Amino acid sequence: MKTILRVARLSKSFGGISALQDIDMEAREGQIVGIIGPNGAGKTTLFNCLSSLYHPSAGQIFFGDRPIAPEFSSKKKKLVAACALVFLFLSLLWTPIFWSLFVPGALFKVETVMLGLLLLGVRFFTFRGLRRFEIWAWGLIFLFLAADICLALFLGGRPLSQDRFLGTSLPLGWVGTPWALAALPFSLFFGLQLCTAPARRLFGFKIGPDAVTRLGMARTFQNIRLFFHLSVLDNVKIGAHCTMRSGIWRSLFRTRRQRAEEEGAEQEALNLLRFVGLEQRALVLADALAYGEQRRLEIARALASRPRLLLLDEPAAGMNPQESADLIRLIRRIREKGVTVLIIEHDMKVMMNLADIIYVLDYGRMIAQGTPEQIRTDPKVIEAYLGGGVHAPA
């Protein structure tokens, strides 16, 4: 079985409090992996790190073979990254600095400052925002280089006696060439640094929760987070957001492709609702559902993004024995669909019945791992749950 999720030495601290410390875990394709632990053990924090709602302080998460957490594992790397950002900033600031050095007084003209800031902002935000999309970033670097070269050629070749931006008659003829020459290496070096693979490995990068979902990891929440004012069907269709493509124009003109896509999504949403047993309730608003139904709707919504890995955060919380038995069956059926399930649960009966492998967290540390039988008899687990008592949990 292939490893679908690997967590390596993951830590997360909030200020001085460390919620997770050196967590190592692994989930293989088709498994149901359980995470248990007393309240405040850091289980939900772990889930939030996995789905990128939090960025871990150290360690790495691999989904398939893709790293999905910034890799600031040591102080040194952090320092390097900080220096690089400072240099990048300086390189972008170069234009106004250059003006201030070679065109006396120019820096203090409002128009110059505004233009300089605009250039600075544009470059900075494009570099920062496009780090994830390598090809775009490459394209932009070349665009900026081209702009620099053009500026050099135009300003360098032509002696301008009257400058529009400065509003004074400053000889700008010789400014362009040195400016561009000075800016070129900076743009080139740091631009490349920030968007090539080795640089990313060095500096780390951030990936948002939406991108994680697009990669194929969906989740539910401990305190139900549905879109309560929307219909049940629309909730599931929103879950299918990243399986659809149509944008503004296609939606405006209702092209054939858009209609086919909507129809497909609707059909699939209905199928999913049938899968979780809610198809009779598809057209009511989500806040009219009973508590157990809302839990199932959240699962359907998560499944709608066609995930490979499903994170369930206490799906059986607040359910009666009948409902949790249904839930166990539902989760087994989800596994049969080929989805790996990672599940946090307090209900020991559910967990022992369901999980192939269980990890136990206590005070942010992984204290035990193994099959349900091993966990049931593990003295450390018993101590964590019962404070050194004699009974095995459940």
Next chain:
Amino acid sequence: MSRRTRPALPPGLIMPLIFLLALLLPWIPLGPSSNYVLRVLTTAVLYMILALGLNIVPGFTGLLDLGYVGFYGIGAYTSGLLAIHYDLSFWWILPLAALNGALWGILLGAPTLRLTGDYFAIVTFGFSELVVLVIRNELWLTRGPMGLPGISPPSLLGHTLTKDWEFFYLVLFLLAVVLFVVTRLEDSRLGRAWFAIRGDEIAAQCCGINLIRYKVTAFAISASIGAMGGAFYAKWFKFIHPDMFKFWESILILCLIVFGGMGSIRGTMLGALVLIPLTEILRAVLPQELFSARYLIYGLTLVLMMRWRPAGLIPFERAQEALARRAEARIRSRRGGEQGP
């Protein structure tokens, strides 16, 4: 499933019928006050357009936008300046103004939509004040406090529009266009993403929705509709002045959608249709000595409304139920098609 009984008419027919009735309106003989009524109604429809545009941001996406009038002003001045300097036809000006509005919407939205709640509201408020200040002070461009007179009226097929009913028809046409855009977007992937953001940002993100992208889209579309409204306003009034785009206008439009029901298209339109003519009706109804109390009554209406129907005339939930009914009809017709021969 809905508490109300179904309307006897199929829901797809109601809007066209209302439009037809509105088209007949100029021909109802009202004597000497006919033009006055038409002008009031044109204003009401203009505010319907503006409210539909604003509704996209606080109503669909759930972000408080206090600077909507900034885009209205940008649209009006784009229209006025293009008309005066380049003598462009209205049908060119309209998309250009909308584009300019969208451009400023993106420029403002892209960096600031990362802010949440109140902070974002403050930024938008600042933006609308900035727009007014720039209009007031950049004399070379906008003539500042002297205003921009002499904007040519729009023309259609060589005929210049001058009469009140012609402008009324024009604004109804614009309303139809805007209504088409917002209803189509409401029931699409884009609209659902907005609703998701309004419902719960974290859950929306975890459903694969890129928050910034969809917020900026909402902001840009809202801004372009506002700018379209401004473009019409400039062409209709033929004179624009920075004082017309003060902060109060933003609040008024926001009141319209809160009154009508934030996030519901029909509610928004109804809100504008009730509140905008209200001051004019009060002007006619109230005796002379109580005349200046009309804004008091206006405010009182809002207070009572918030007490008895805090979600507006047609609440967001009703709008969503209507969408669900549409989905139901779709599903049923598809099933019928499958079972048929």
